[in-house]
Amino acid sequence: MLSLLMQNMFAQQNKAILPIPYPPSDNQTKVNLGKILFKENLFSKNNTLSCNSCHMLNKGGDDNIPKYVGLDKKIGLINTPTILNASLNFRQFWDGRVKTLAAVIEDHLHDPTIFANNWETIINRINSDPKLYQAYQSAYNHAMSSTEIKEALTLYINTLLTPDSPFDRFLQGDKSALSEEAKKGFELFKSYGCITCHQGPGIGGNLYQKFGIYKDYFATKKTINKADFGLYNVTGKPEDKYVFVVPSLRNVALTAPYLHDGSAATLEEVIQLMGIYQVGQPIQKFDVPYIVKFLQSLTGKLPNE
Ligand code: HEC
Ligand code: HEC
Structure with a gap:
């Protein structure tokens, strides 16, 4: 029997990134x-x-x-x-x-x-x-x-959806909606494999993944609390420890600090952490600013208050 996590991974993987609906x-x-x-x-x-x-x-x-x-x-x-x-x-x-x-x-x-x-x-x-x-x-x-x-x-x-981000306008065919830097960032997002986890219209929010696949993130933390256990708190299965819903990256430039424990203050920092713990390869220093530009292009039209 495949675990819930594995079933989910197979069922959900490689969902196309689509624009946010109106x-x-x-x-x-x-x-x-x-x-x-x-x-x-x-x-x-x-x-x-x-x-x-x-x-x-x-x-x-x-x-x-x-x-x-x-x-x-x-x-x-x-x-x-x-x-x-x-x-x-x-x-x-x-x-x-x-x-x-x-x-x-x-x-x-x-x-x-x-x-x-x-x-x-x-x-x-x-x-x-x-x-x-x-x-x-x-x-x-x-x-x-x-x-x-x-x-x-x-x-x-x-109704709290955020359509019309520069990236979505780019997806819909407006090639000038993204800067060259953001376009390069999107290419890097794909080539580093970020897209295997952050995908679908939310660019995340459609599958579970462990945090700390290539290195134990929690080994270096001073204190671990119940909230760090993730899906394990729901299923009680050891393999579900540190497993979380992959977060959506929509509007991520507006929502610092990052991660379930709020431990990463900036996008630069969280991109480096993703390289170490989720991609298994450090993100080259000179690539980081391009990925930041791509992530910034995911800010859409905010709902009227
Ligand atoms: C005191 C702060 C606080 C208030 C007030 C609050 N929330 Fe939350 N909300 C949170 C936190 C923290 C989480 C994440 C909890 C977790 O994952 O265990 C959350 C999660 C959520 C989520 C899930 C989002 C996701 O991506 O998983 C939704 C939806 C949500 N809240 C809606 C609401 C609504 C609707 C109200 C008012 C009825 C509300 N919240 C009031 C703090 C708050
Ligand atoms: C193997 C799956 C996986 C891969 C690959 C991956 N991520 Fe993540 N990402 C996650 C998970 C899971 C979290 C949540 C971890 C946590 O909060 O504990 C996350 C969190 C994030 C966050 C923080 C979002 C927030 O709201 O807190 C950003 C930004 C991010 N990832 C960007 C990237 C980038 C850029 C790449 C590629 C360099 C990448 N991710 C690769 C699974 C992945």
């Missing part, structure tokens, strides 16, 4: 409700955090710090991934423990370090806030339950 424009009133809820502090137990506290839409969809600051300002164990294009990922969270956005919301809601809350409280808060109640009524003409709240947020997150 956001869907249906379900407007539900999307609007989701958009309002995204920025409300109502999810956290003590009304201090909204989705946007950590997934800041004007900061690339994340928080730009190594590890998230959760409830009561406690520092979490892992880096916040971007919400932009998250709906394209084949699984959610670094360890891929859930598949749907609704399940992400459920996980976050009960997570004692994030919202530490329950649906009853949230439904009461929405019902007793005239603005939120009104938005709910416009979207749904029946009583509120957690299902509708998760649906509205999901539909909104589905």
Whole structure:
């Protein structure tokens, strides 16, 4: 029997890099409700955090710090991934423990370090806030339950796509959309084999891979915590230790610091780490700036806030 990891690798490998689609424009009133809820502090137990506290839409969809600051300002164990294009990922969270956005919301809601809350409280808060109640009524003409709240947020997150990056315009035939440096960077991205893991429309987000294939990344870390174990936390299988969903590289220029532990401050640094741990060959110093230019060309049109 092939392990889950191997099955996934074979099933998913070599998906073509395609442009990011345009956001869907249906379900407007539900999307609007989701958009309002995204920025409300109502999810956290003590009304201090909204989705946007950590997934800041004007900061690339994340928080730009190594590890998230959760409830009561406690520092979490892992880096916040971007919400932009998250709906394209084949699984959610670094360890891929859930598949749907609704399940992400459920996980976050009960997570004692994030919202530490329950649906009853949230439904009461929405019902007793005239603005939120009104938005709910416009979207749904029946009583509120957690299902509708998760649906509205999901539909909104589905619209948080970033089409029209220079790279996508290049893919669609506009050869002048990319600088010569970025084009060379794309060639290097292919020739170094980055594309075997970072692929599909998200340029990542469609398969699992171990971090530390050619060298043990965790051997040099001072402390290892549960979040470093990745997929192992889901399956309990030794071979799934340090296995993560390969992150999407869309808008990656906006989302430093990098990696699940937020340990790499710059693109230059993470490119070198990828060479050592994932490619098995150091990335030549003079190649790095070209790859940076390519990665910068993956910044698309950000959603209207
Ligand atoms: C306190 C910070 C914080 C808040 C508030 C927060 N998130 Fe997150 N979010 C995270 C972190 C950290 C992760 C990654 C956790 C992991 O991988 O174990 C994450 C992961 C996600 C993901 C998965 C992305 C991916 O690429 O795997 C989605 C989607 C998401 N959050 C949506 C939301 C929504 C919707 C809300 C509001 C209901 C929200 N988040 C509120 C910190 C936060
Ligand atoms: C064997 C699979 C594999 C290959 C090959 C690979 N990567 Fe990665 N990449 C990953 C994984 C897995 C992570 C997440 C590791 C972690 O956070 O612990 C990652 C993370 C990254 C990140 C950080 C993204 C973020 O949001 O934190 C960047 C940037 C990146 N890779 C670029 C590259 C480049 C450039 C190359 C080629 C030089 C490359 N990768 C080759 C699997 C791979």
